[in-house]
Amino acid sequence: MPKTIQAPCGNGELFGLSAGSPRQPGLILLHGWPLSSAIFAPVIDHLGEDFFVLAFDLPGVGQSTTTLKSALKWDIAAAVLDAAESLGARSILFAGLDVGGMIAFAAARDQGSRIRGAVVMNTVIPGLDPWEKLLADPRVWHFAFHLIPNLPETLVVGRERPYFDFFFDMLSGRKDALSDEVRDELTAAYRPPESLKTGFDWYRAMPKDAEHNATHRTIDTPLLYVRGDGDRRPMEPYLAGFRKVGVTNLQSKVIEGAGEFLAHEAPDALVATLREFASAKLNLLEPA
Numbered sequence: 538m539p540k541t542i543q544a545p546c547g548n549g550e551l552f553g554l555s556a557g558s559p560r561q562p563g564l565i566l567l568h569g570w571p572l573s574s575a576i577f578a579p580v581i582d583h584l585g586e587d588f589f590v591l592a593f594d595l596p597g598v599g600q601s602t603t604t605l606k607s608a609l610k611w612d613i614a615a616a617v618l619d620a621a622e623s624l625g626a627r628s629i630l631f632a633g634l635d636v637g638g639m640i641a642f643a644a645a646r647d648q649g650s651r652i653r654g655a656v657v658m659n660t661v662i663p664g665l666d667p668w669e670k671l672l673a674d675p676r677v678w679h680f681a682f683h684l685i686p687n688l689p690e691t692l693v694v695g696r697e698r699p700y701f702d703f704f705f706d707m708l709s710g711r712k713d714a715l716s717d718e719v720r721d722e723l724t725a726a727y728r729p730p731e732s733l734k735t736g737f738d739w740y741r742a743m744p745k746d747a748e749h750n751a752t753h754r755t756i757d758t759p760l761l762y763v764r765g766d767g768d769r770r771p772m773e774p775y776l777a778g779f780r781k782v783g784v785t786n787l788q789s790k791v792i793e794g795a796g797e798f799l800a801h802e803a804p805d806a807l808v809a810t811l812r813e814f815a816s817a818k819l820n821l822l823e824p825a
Contacts, residue, residue: 539581539592544620546596549603551620553593554578556585562653562821563626564588564811565617569635569660570736571701573599573726575719576634579804587812587822588630591621595637597735599726608735608742610636610643610663611749618644618651630815632656635797636739639663639746645758645784646750654759654819656811659708659768659797664747666778679704683740690734697733698724710767710796719801750782759786761814765795765802788818 539554554574557564564584566577574592584590594601596616605616614631617640621629629652633641638660645655661671671677683689693700701724706712715723727733762775772789779787790810795802816822 544624546616546620547603547605551593552600553591554581555591556581557589559589559625561589563629564590565621565631566592567633567637567640569637572723575722577800580800580808583808589626598732608738610639610746611647614640614644614648618648628653630654634658635660645760646756649758656761658763663743664750665782667774683737689737708797710802714798714802754783756784759818760784761788763790766791766793767796
């Protein structure tokens with residue numbers, strides 16, 4: 538089983554699940570909305586055979602006690618990297634799902650000298666095509682709803698599980714992908730009102746994230762964009778968005794039989810994808 542770890546971060550600590558040794562290449566795994574580090578539990582031990590795995594609860598969520606003044610994704614990326622390096626992580630592959638993928642992109646863009654590669658999973662990046670088109674899609678209504686000050690908290694506090702179930706069902710390739718036990722564990726990470734607000738604040742920061750990200754700069758950090766085939770949107774507009782803002786070393790992968798929750802829906806394929814990228818593209822591991 539993964540072991541639990543804490544790392545100093547800001548005014549508190551980041552909680553995480555870990556496997557492997559600091560002697561191995563580091564692998565940061567970051568969750569998104571409405572998830573916690575527990576979403577990666579099925580793959581952490583397997584990945585720990587090759588990596589020093591650090592799956593953190595994001596600041597302010599779950600068992601992470603630290604709070605950051607900013608929900609901007611580049612600030613979160615810097616804080617997470619500080620925490621990982623304090624635990625001895627080196628030669629880091631920074632991977633994230635959903636909002637965690639936005640933070641992984643920020644690490645590649647703004648902290649590229651500190652990591653060897655980035656993996657962005659199942660998300661659109663604020664400011665990168667097709668961001669504006671996606672915001673106009675009624676299926677992603679919650680981006681606009683979560684931007685509203687205070688109202689989401691007023692309506693969701695005390696009703697977290699049924700509200701989150703909507704997203705668990707919508708984002709998965711099949712509705713039984715996450716068990717009731719897993720859903721309860723993920724929901725508990727947002728039960729404190731301040732944690733729920735933290736999650737909504739990720740969205741409230743996205744307009745500034747978008748403005749920041751849309752500014753072109755050369756991004757040499759190797760980047761892998763991964764998606765489950767349950768998301769039937771075409772891949773190429775997302776890849777074109779990365780190239781347009783300056784990503785020079787871009788790979789992509791579609792994982793079959795999965796929606797957003799790759800670690801639960803296609804764990805072996807996710808492990809193989811991360812390992813292949815780390816070995817073939819980053820030279821962090823010996824080829825299988």
